[in-house]
Amino acid sequence: MARRRQAVTIKHVAADAEVSLQTVSRVINNEPNVRPSMKERVQASIDKLGYVPSIAAQRMSGSRSYLILAINDRERTIADWRTRQGTDWVDQMLLGGMLKCAEHGYRMIFELVDTHNDHVERELGATIAALQPDGVILTPPHSDNPLITAFLARRKIPFARIGSMTPGPGIAMTMDDEGSARRATEHLIALGHRRIGFIAGSEEYDLSNWRIDGWREAMDAAGLSHDGLCTRGDFSHESGVIAANKLLDLDPPPTAIIASNDQMTLAALDTANQRGLKVPGDLSLISFDNTPVVRFTDPKLTAVDQPIAATFSKAVELLITNGDAAVPHQPVVTAGSLVERGSTSPPRGA
Amino acid sequence: MARRRQAVTIKHVAADAEVSLQTVSRVINNEPNVRPSMKERVQASIDKLGYVPSIAAQRMSGSRSYLILAINDRERTIADWRTRQGTDWVDQMLLGGMLKCAEHGYRMIFELVDTHNDHVERELGATIAALQPDGVILTPPHSDNPLITAFLARRKIPFARIGSMTPGPGIAMTMDDEGSARRATEHLIALGHRRIGFIAGSEEYDLSNWRIDGWREAMDAAGLSHDGLCTRGDFSHESGVIAANKLLDLDPPPTAIIASNDQMTLAALDTANQRGLKVPGDLSLISFDNTPVVRFTDPKLTAVDQPIAATFSKAVELLITNGDAAVPHQPVVTAGSLVERGSTSPPRGA
DNA sequence: TTGAAAGCGCTAACAT
DNA sequence: ATGTTAGCGCTTTCAA
Numbered sequence: 001m002a003r004r005r006q007a008v009t010i011k012h013v014a015a016d017a018e019v020s021l022q023t024v025s026r027v028i029n030n031e032p033n034v035r036p037s038m039k040e041r042v043q044a045s046i047d048k049l050g051y052v053p054s055i056a057a058q059r060m061s062g063s064r065s066y067l068i069l070a071i072n073d074r075e076r077t078i079a080d081w082r083t084r085q086g087t088d089w090v091d092q093m094l095l096g097g098m099l100k101c102a103e104h105g106y107r108m109i110f111e112l113v114d115t116h117n118d119h120v121e122r123e124l125g126a127t128i129a130a131l132q133p134d135g136v137i138l139t140p141p142h143s144d145n146p147l148i149t150a151f152l153a154r155r156k157i158p159f160a161r162i163g164s165m166t167p168g169p170g171i172a173m174t175m176d177d178e179g180s181a182r183r184a185t186e187h188l189i190a191l192g193h194r195r196i197g198f199i200a201g202s203e204e205y206d207l208s209n210w211r212i213d214g215w216r217e218a219m220d221a222a223g224l225s226h227d228g229l230c231t232r233g234d235f236s237h238e239s240g241v242i243a244a245n246k247l248l249d250l251d252p253p254p255t256a257i258i259a260s261n262d263q264m265t266l267a268a269l270d271t272a273n274q275r276g277l278k279v280p281g282d283l284s285l286i287s288f289d290n291t292p293v294v295r296f297t298d299p300k301l302t303a304v305d306q307p308i309a310a311t312f313s314k315a316v317e318l319l320i321t322n323g324d325a326a327v328p329h330q331p332v333v334t335a336g337s338l339v340e341r342g343s344t345s346p347p348r349g350a
Numbered sequence: 351m352a353r354r355r356q357a358v359t360i361k362h363v364a365a366d367a368e369v370s371l372q373t374v375s376r377v378i379n380n381e382p383n384v385r386p387s388m389k390e391r392v393q394a395s396i397d398k399l400g401y402v403p404s405i406a407a408q409r410m411s412g413s414r415s416y417l418i419l420a421i422n423d424r425e426r427t428i429a430d431w432r433t434r435q436g437t438d439w440v441d442q443m444l445l446g447g448m449l450k451c452a453e454h455g456y457r458m459i460f461e462l463v464d465t466h467n468d469h470v471e472r473e474l475g476a477t478i479a480a481l482q483p484d485g486v487i488l489t490p491p492h493s494d495n496p497l498i499t500a501f502l503a504r505r506k507i508p509f510a511r512i513g514s515m516t517p518g519p520g521i522a523m524t525m526d527d528e529g530s531a532r533r534a535t536e537h538l539i540a541l542g543h544r545r546i547g548f549i550a551g552s553e554e555y556d557l558s559n560w561r562i563d564g565w566r567e568a569m570d571a572a573g574l575s576h577d578g579l580c581t582r583g584d585f586s587h588e589s590g591v592i593a594a595n596k597l598l599d600l601d602p603p604p605t606a607i608i609a610s611n612d613q614m615t616l617a618a619l620d621t622a623n624q625r626g627l628k629v630p631g632d633l634s635l636i637s638f639d640n641t642p643v644v645r646f647t648d649p650k651l652t653a654v655d656q657p658i659a660a661t662f663s664k665a666v667e668l669l670i671t672n673g674d675a676a677v678p679h680q681p682v683v684t685a686g687s688l689v690e691r692g693s694t695s696p697p698r699g700a
Numbered sequence: 701t702t703g704a705a706a707g708c709g710c711t712a713a714c715a716t
Numbered sequence: 717a718t719g720t721t722a723g724c725g726c727t728t729t730c731a732a
Contacts, residue, residue, distance in 0.1 A: 006479065007505070009725055020703045025727060033701055050472060052479035056409035057725035060708050065406070066480075081445040081659075086436050086642030090444065095431040098462070107481075109459055112448070122400060129357065129402035130416075131457075155357070266646075292436030296616075296646040309431075359709055370719045375711060383717050407709035410724045 006057075008049045017045040028053055029063075055107075059132055066106045068316055069133035070097055071124070071142055074112035085237075085263060086293040089308060096309030097137065100316040108316070109133070113142065120147050128157065135159060135319030137312065138170070140205045158322065160315040163207050165331045171318055172331040175311055177207040180304045180336040181214025181258065184286045187302075187338055188256045189222045192346045193284065195229065197247040197254035199264050202234040211260055211288070229254060233264050240267025248275060248283075255347035256284035262291045265301060269343070280345035290339055299342030307334045356407075358399045367395040378403055379413075405457075409482055416456045418666055419483035420447055421474070421492055424462035435587075435613060436643040439658060446659030447487065450666040458666070459483065463492065470497050478507065485509060485669030487662065488520070490555045508672065510665040513557050515681045521668055522681035525661055527557040530654045530686040531564030531608065534636045537652075537688055538606045539572045542696045543634060545579065547597040547604035549614050552584040561610055561638070579604060583614050590617025598625060598633075605697035606634035612641045615651060619693070630695035640689055649692030657684045 010028075014021045019042060026034050027042040034042075045051075059065040070093060080087045094108070101108040111127050113120065128136075136159040142148050143161035152159045153169035160171040181198075188196050198215045201208035212230055219226045231246050233239030240259060244267055247254055259265040265287035272283045279285055279299060287294055287303040294301035311334045318332070363374045369392060376384045377392040384392075395401075409415040420443060430437040444458070451458040461477050463470065478486075486509040492498050493511035502509045503519035510521040531548075538546050548565045551558035562580060569576045581596050583589035590609060594617055597604055609615040615637035622633045629635055629649060637644055637653040644651035661684045668682070 006482075006725065008479075010727095011725080021726080022703060022728095023701090026702090029727085035701065038701085050475060052476045054409075054482065054725060055480045056406040056415065056482060057708095058727075059404075059406040060410050060710090060725070061727035062708060063727060078445065078449070081438075081441050084438060084442075084642045086438070086646075088431075088434060088436070088438070088441075090441055091431050091438075092434075094440065094460075095428065099428070102462075107459070107461075109457065110444075111457075112452075125400060126402045130405045132356075132404065132406060292434045293643055293646045296436075296643045298648055356709065360711095361709080371710075372712095372719060373717090376718090379711085385717065388717080404709060407724095408711075410709075410726090411711040412724060413711060 006054050008051045010051070010053070012049055013042065013045045013051050016049060017042045064134045065132045067131055067133040068097070068101055068106055068108050068135045068137065068319060069127065069131060070108055070110045070137040070139070070312070071113050071148075072110070072139050073141060074114045075116070077112055086291050087262075087289075088291050092308035093139075093312050096312035096314075097316050100313040101320075104316075104320050106134070106316070106320060115141055115145055115148075120145065121151050124148060124151060128155065133157070135316075137162060137315050137319070139163065140207065144206060158319050158327075160319060162311060162315060163205070165206070165210075167329070171315070171322075171327055173311055173315055174207070174210075174331050174333050175306050175308070176333045176335040177210040178214035178217075180288070180306075180338070181211040182218045183214075183338055184258050184304055185215045185218035186222075187340075188258070188284060188286065188344065189218065189224070191256075191284070191344065193254075193256040194224055194347075195250075195252060195254040195256075196224070197250075197257040198226075198230045199240060199243040199247070199257060199259035199268065200230060200232040201260035201264075203232070208232075208260060215258060233260070235261050235263060237263045237267045240264030241271055244268035244271040248272070248277070254283075256286070256344070258286045258288075260288050262287050262289045262294055262301070262303070265303075266293070266297065269297060269301070280343050281348060284345060284347070285343040286338075287343075294341070302341045302344040303339050304336050305339050306336050310334050356404050358401045360401070360403070362399055363392065363395045363401050366399060367392045414484050415482045417481055417483040418447070418451055418456055418458050418485045418487065418669060419477065419481060420458055420460045420487040420489070420662070421463050421498075422460070422489050423491060424464045425466070427462055436641050437612075437639075438641050442658035443489075443662050446662030446664075447666050450663040451670075454666075454670050456484070456666070456670060465491055465495055465498075470495065471501050474498060474501060478505065483507070485666075487512060487665050487669070489513065490557065494556060508669050508677075510669060512661060512665060513555070515556070515560075517679070521665070521672075521677055523661055523665055524557070524560075524681050524683050525656050525658070526683045526685040527560040528564035528567075530638070530656075530688070531561040532568045533564075533688055534608050534654055535565045535568035536572075537690075538608070538634060538636065538694065539568065539574070541606075541634065541694065543604075543606040544574055544697075545600075545602060545604040545606075546574070547600075547607040548576075548580045549590060549593040549597070549607060549609035549618065550580060550582045551610035551614075553582070558582075558610060565608060583610070585611050585613060587613045587617045590614030591621055594618040594621040598622070598627070604633075606636070606694070608636045608638075610638050612637050612639045612644055612651070612653070615653075616643070616647065619647060619651070630693050631698060634695060634697070635693040636688075637693075644691070652691045652694040653689050654686050655689050656686050660684050 143164035290303040290305040493514035640653040
């Protein structure tokens with residue numbers, strides 16, 4: 001491996017502009033105490049030579065690394081990739097996060113970390129030590145892992161916790177799961193549904209319970225019973241089939257079901273079809289996530305769209321600009337929206 | 351922004367183990383000339399202190415950066431993300447690339463570059479200067495952009511060109527587009543089809559033409575005419591509709607169509623449905639890419655699976671290990687496979 | 701407003 | 717087999 005050096009360094013620029021290294025550094029970093037004429041001269045040399053500072057060198061001398069690290073759950077992410085279920089969480093994360101980073105001259109780098117590991121701290125510590133990011137974005141289920149949050153707090157690394165409302169260090173951010181579930185439920189109630197089932201997600205994720213809360217609130221507000229109408233899955237298709245069967249075995253069965261992600265909703269759709277139930281005629285369905293596949297089913301699914309890109313964009317923004325300012329103490333919420341498609345209609349006879 | 355330093359450095363380890371920096375460095379890098387007992391002692395201190403070398407510092411002192419840079423087309427990638435068509439190219443790339451990188455203690459960084467920009471060189475140069483990657487992976491349409499390949503060659507940065515067969519610097523890698531198209535065509539011929547239409551992709555991608563070649567070879571080998579049976583789209587749904595209509599207006603129309611990606615195949619499916627044609631009864635369809643959505647259509651699409659993850663995995667492997675060894679001069683090919691689903695059957699009356 | 705000097709954490713090159 | 721020295725490219729002191 002050939003020893004590789006920077007093609008054009010700050011020294012070349014300094015020599016070309018006939019100034020000191022320090023002056024060039026000041027121009028690069030937009031620091032005060034540089035006369036406009038000087039600044040112009042240096043900038044001209046920079047442009048002429050096509051100089052770009054080395055992140056490594058910048059980092060070495062104690063400044064920022066211009067790196068934002070996004071952490072996802074290893075097991076889950078790899079499983080999603082392997083099975084190709086069409087989950088585009090990572091893509092939406094990149095869309096929001098990378099582009100916002102780029103706007104600020106930052107880079108987003110993305111790592112998989114195993115939460116169910118006793119060595120999370122060590123694993124994360126290694127990544128942090130190697131990369132020295134200026135900020136970290138945690139996603140569920142890491143967002144509420146005390147091992148991780150405490151570690152980052154101790155190291156004084158700014159971080160955002162996506163899908164977390166817990167007070168504590170770091171910026172808590174949510175997509176208003178409770179509100180989305182409430183609005184989805186209200187939508188069904190407005191269509192005339194009285195018995196609305198809910199398939200919750202895995203307890204490992206706090207947002208699973210927030211969604212139940214939203215559904216329950218809407219049911220309560222409308223004076224509807226929710227006895228036995230909530231059942232729990234684990235976000236897998238398989239668990240969705242079990243949950244849907246359980247709900248449809250009820251007497252009377254629900255006329256509508258909200259499921260906490262697309263896989264489980266697709267499972268409910270399959271189950272309904274197998275039982276000879278027409279969607280939406282006999283059963284209305286609302287999904288969570290709005291991944292691409294929900295537009296390719298028959299009927300297309302009405303779904304809660306999660307503002308993943310917007311949330312990551314906001315997270316990056318806060319991490320980068322909040323160096324000085326105070327961290328918001330209330331959770332930062334970016335609300336989702338309900339996308340109406342073909343899987344919802346008034347119930348039979350309404 | 352607080353001045354952040356490495357928590358535990360090579361110095362701490364050296365002090366703890368009571369050896370010189372250099373010895374620690376040797377242990378880290380698995381270099382020779384360290385007695386096993388010494389190595390053990392140092393390793394114990396490393397583990398005890400939880401030391402992890404800083405990439406920035408390693409890079410600074412002239413060694414590797416342990417970074418592999420993957421480049422995708424900015425416009426296309428962002429459009430895919432925004433429209434949420436279900437393309438999981440990026441995910442599969444990450445699956446293959448990141449995991450293989452991790453195996454070797456490397457990291458994959460992923461950037462968007464605008465090919466249609468006169469300043470590609472500058473844009474890429476900036477990224478390279480900032481990151482100093484040990485290797486670069488190019489994807490279409492960058493893989494054959496002479497501005498880019500020449501730049502990397504000049505800078506002596508090892509790189510792989512995915513979807514390229516052109517001789518020249520860098521490692522050419524393909525997914526055997528020609529063979530896949532040939533096999534897909536042969537499959538249809540074996541089913542009894544004689545008139546098989548082909549919807550090609552944009553000319554900007556060399557692989558579009560390789561796929562045409564494969565189709566044509568199979569048609570020729572079976573003694574079938576391909577006059578007028580090949581039309582070109584640009585990978586968009588819209589262009590697929592136009593192309594499908596053009597083919598189905600033929601007299602006699604084809605009994606089967608192969609389209610060069612999933613979007614165009616879905617367009618062909620829509621078009622067939624609109625014309626009252628049953629798939630696969632009246633028209634068989636084979637798709638390229640095998641993204642998640644093809645399993646959610648009715649019928650599910652028979653598709654050519656592109657070994658994206660495997661190809662990136664291989665690319666990373668070659669880039670990391672080929673520091674010394676010679677770069678393969680033949681294109682490295684990883685063949686795709688045909689996944690049979692419900693959109694293919696013998697033609698009516700066969 | 702500008703410049704000079706010191707050092708960040710690590711490795712290559714050169715001792716020993 | 718181990719240690720010492722001199723940077724890598726940049727920013728942070730501190731001085732002028």
